[in-house]
Amino acid sequence: MVPEHNQPLNPRRFKKEHMKRSAINLKEKLAKFSEHWSPKIIAQMNDYHFKLVKFQGDFVWHRHDDTDETFIVLEGEMSINFRDGKVDLKAGEMFIVPKRVEHKPLAKDECKIMLVEPAGTVNTGNAQSDLTAEDDVWI
Numbered sequence: 001m002v003p004e005h006n007q008p009l010n011p012r013r014f015k016k017e018h019m020k021r022s023a024i025n026l027k028e029k030l031a032k033f034s035e036h037w038s039p040k041i042i043a044q045m046n047d048y049h050f051k052l053v054k055f056q057g058d059f060v061w062h063r064h065d066d067t068d069e070t071f072i073v074l075e076g077e078m079s080i081n082f083r084d085g086k087v088d089l090k091a092g093e094m095f096i097v098p099k100r101v102e103h104k105p106l107a108k109d110e111c112k113i114m115l116v117e118p119a120g121t122v123n124t125g126n127a128q129s130d131l132t133a134e135d136d137v138w139i
Contacts, residue, residue: 033139036057061102062129064100069115072094073111079105080097080103
């Protein structure tokens with residue numbers, strides 16, 4: 001394929017445009033990993049990643065200075081603590097944490113979540129932690 005207008009060929013765009021069209025099965029993707037607090041990328045739309053993650057227990061207090069963060073609960077229940085309160089979420093609900101707002105997700109029992117956030121967003125935001133996950137892991 002020759003790039004139009006002498007633009008360099010972006011390998012990701014080439015792959016995206018020529019990939020087989022098929023649905024992404026969230027249950028199949030969730031079955032591919034068991035670790036908690038380690039987001040896995042399943043799709044990209046423009047500059048945003050769709051990530052699946054399993055939560056259980058407490059995460060770390062953190063904030064994302066440059067982006068909002070969307071939590072969509074697929075299975076289970078979770079809470080997002082803020083310094084001045086909390087939001088409880090269950091399957092079928094979502095919440096958007098505004099950028100620069102310190103928060104701490106937690107789930108008593110395992111909870112399965114989809115995150116929507118800009119590519120390159122680190123799960124622990126401004127906080128360095130043992131729970132900081134490797135970025136750019138696709139399943």
